[in-house]
Amino acid sequence: MRSSQNKTRRIALSGLLFALTMALSFAESAIAPMLGLMPGVKIGLANIVVMYALFFMGAKQALSLALLKSFFVMLTRGVVAGFLSLCGGLLSLLVMWVLFRLFGKHITYFILSVCGALAHNIGQLIGASIVLSSTLALTYAPVLIVSGLAMGMVTSSSLSALLPALGRMGFNIKKL
Structure with a gap:
C-alpha cells in the first residue's frame, strides 16, 4: 500500500513540476524582452525546476522534464527554438x-x-x-558565456532561496 502511495505522490509531483516548468518557460519568454536582454539570453527560470528534479528526484525525472520542456518550447515558439532548447537542456x-x-x-x-x-x-x-550549417553562431559565444555566468548565479540563488519554503511544504530537500 505504501509503495503505491509513494508512486502516486511522485506522479502528482512530476505533473506539478512539468506544469511549473511550462509556466516559468512561458513567463521567461515574456519577461526577457522587457528586461532588454540580448537575443538568445534567457533568465533560466524553468531550469530551476529541472535542477530541483535532478538533485532531489533523480536524473530520470530531470531528463523527463528537460525533454518535455523542449517539446513545449517547440510547440509554442517553433521547431528551431525547440531544437535549441533540447541541445542546451x-x-x-x-x-x-x-x-x-x-x-x-x-x-x-x-x-x-x-x-x-x-x-x-x-x-x-x-x-x-547545426541549424545554420556554419560555425558563424559561435561568434555569439562571448555574449552567452557572460550571460550564462550571470544567469547561473540567479538560478542557484533562486533555488537556494526556495528550498526552505519547499521543505516546509513537505517537498524533499535532501540531496540524493
Whole structure:
C-alpha cells in the first residue's frame, strides 16, 4: 500500500513540476524582452525546476522534464527554438549530472548552476551551428558565456532561496 502511495505522490509531483516548468518557460519568454536582454539570453527560470528534479528526484525525472520542456518550447515558439532548447537542456543536464555524480554533496548549487548555464548556452551554440550549417553562431559565444555566468548565479540563488519554503511544504530537500 505504501509503495503505491509513494508512486502516486511522485506522479502528482512530476505533473506539478512539468506544469511549473511550462509556466516559468512561458513567463521567461515574456519577461526577457522587457528586461532588454540580448537575443538568445534567457533568465533560466524553468531550469530551476529541472535542477530541483535532478538533485532531489533523480536524473530520470530531470531528463523527463528537460525533454518535455523542449517539446513545449517547440510547440509554442517553433521547431528551431525547440531544437535549441533540447541541445542546451541536454548538455546542461549532462554536465550537472556528471559534476553531481563526481562530487555529490560536496558541490554547491552555485557551481552546478553556473556550469549548467554555461553548458546550456554552449549546447545552444552547437545547435545553432547545426541549424545554420556554419560555425558563424559561435561568434555569439562571448555574449552567452557572460550571460550564462550571470544567469547561473540567479538560478542557484533562486533555488537556494526556495528550498526552505519547499521543505516546509513537505517537498524533499535532501540531496540524493
